Amino acid sequence: MWKVLNDDQIVGQVLKDFGYWLLFSIVISLAQLWLVPCIYYLTQKPLTWVELIGNGSLLFFATTITSKTAGEYLKKGKSRSELATLICIGVTFLIVMMSVFAYALVTAVRIGVMAANSLSSERVATFSDILALSGAIFSFAFTLLVRVDGK
Amino acid sequence: MMHTLVRWLSDNFGKLAVLTLATSLGSLVFSLVHVMKALRxxxxxxxxxxxxxxxxxxxxxxSERDQSGTDEWGKQNAPDAPTKYPEVLAPAGQGQVSSPGQSQLGRIGCN
Known part of the structure; x- marks a missing residue:
């Protein structure tokens, strides 16, 4: 592919791929986070960030985007190095396990296994934000690797 | 044992989440370095x-110049330079092509 396309075409192709990644993996995947506040704003109902993601919904996004990116990298990365593969698997495992554990805590509080005051919504929102951001960064990094290795 | 682990994880979850973020940032740096290396x-x-x-x-x-006996501007080199038609360069009487009154240089020019 390097030999067929010139540099401008490669840059254009990579930018187009990232446009698709941004649209489908971030904007549409997180439609609840901007569509629901828009509707609340239009109907003039108050909605805070903690109320929106305090139930741990963003943890699903972290798990989904991380596993999807790892699958795509392991499937398409033709000339991937062993170190990159190791990092991919390690970070995927870390993000997924952290998200799963966080959701387990949220569920335990909800069903009454843990005390309700041991895990506040603010705390859930904070670590949901951090894990979702981690997943998005990881997805960006390995999507870049897939695109560059693939060209 | 399990209870202690869960307790420790829930107590230190904030630190672990930041560690996860740092790890993903590290993977981003690794990816950028790899991409720069590939581009180089x-x-x-x-x-x-x-x-x-x-x-x-x-x-x-x-090699084309050597064959045709021309210099870099396409002009013919010295008369003893190899040429496609060596008989043209031969003195009158020895070669096949010669017309009375035509100089050797003129013949070369025609060639």
Missing amino acids: QRVQKSVREAAAHSAELKHALT
């Missing part, structure tokens, strides 16, 4: 290919 290799490969192509062209041009 690609540029070096292009330069090498261009140099090889240039050398090949130069060699082809030189």
Whole structure:
């Protein structure tokens, strides 16, 4: 592919791929986070960030985007190095396990296994934000690797 | 044991989440370094290919000049230079092509 396309075409192709990644993996995947506040704003109902993601919904996004990116990298990365593969698997495992554990805590509080005051919504929102951001960064990094290795 | 682990994890969950974020940032740095390395290799490969192509062209041009006996501007070299039609350069009477009154230089020019 390097030999067929010139540099401008490669840059254009990579930018187009990232446009698709941004649209489908971030904007549409997180439609609840901007569509629901828009509707609340239009109907003039108050909605805070903690109320929106305090139930741990963003943890699903972290798990989904991380596993999807790892699958795509392991499937398409033709000339991937062993170190990159190791990092991919390690970070995927870390993000997924952290998200799963966080959701387990949220569920335990909800069903009454843990005390309700041991895990506040603010705390859930904070670590949901951090894990979702981690997943998005990881997805960006390995999507870049897939695109560059693939060209 | 399990209860202690869960307790420790829930107590230190904030730190672990920050560690996860740092790890993903590390993977981003790794990815950027890898991409830069790949691009540099690609540029070096292009330069090498261009140099090889240039050398090949130069060699082809030189051998063409040697064959045709011309200099770099396409002019004929010295009369003893090899040419496509050596008989034209031969003195009158020895070669096949010669017309009375036509100089050797003129014949070369016609060639």
